[in-house]
Amino acid sequence: MANKPTRDVLGIIFQNFWKSLRPRQIRGNYIGEDYFGNKYYEIPPNPSIGKRKASRWFEPADKEAFDQELTAEWEAWLRGRRNKPPTREELVKNLQIMDMKTRNAAELDATYAKAKDDKAMPKQVDGPTIGTFPKYKEYEFIPGKEPPEK
DSSP states (O other), rough: OOOOOOOHHHHHHHHHHHTTOOOOSOOOEEEEOOOOOOOOEEEEOOOGGBBBBBBEEEEEESOOSSOOOOOOOHHHHHSSOOOSOOOHHHHHHHHHHHHHHHHHHHHHHHHHHHHHHHHHOOOOOOOTTTTSSOOTTOOSSTSSSSSOOO
């Protein structure tokens, strides 16, 4: 009769420890670069060792900069919202669209800036009531008391 497999807790712990000592990929594969100069890397998933998601990161062009600007396409790839990294053509096309929108906004602002200032409503300025609710003489300030006489 064959021996049944047993659950040897110490054996399982030792096997997991031994498997963890196997060499693994530490340096990522270079994926691409954006027009800011940031470089993007990835370590692909390896289900055989229990790694289901890819590790993705970027190296900023300026290592000292605290807040790095990322393109929307690369950020979506980093966060796993898209499977394939963006292509150069896609980045160039979206950059051209962004420049066109910036130019159109500047033209509209130049066209309608003067008309917007002329149509602005006059601000209510009544001495000490600036920044508070308007006060009217016929209404009470404190309930049950007469308004103060000036």
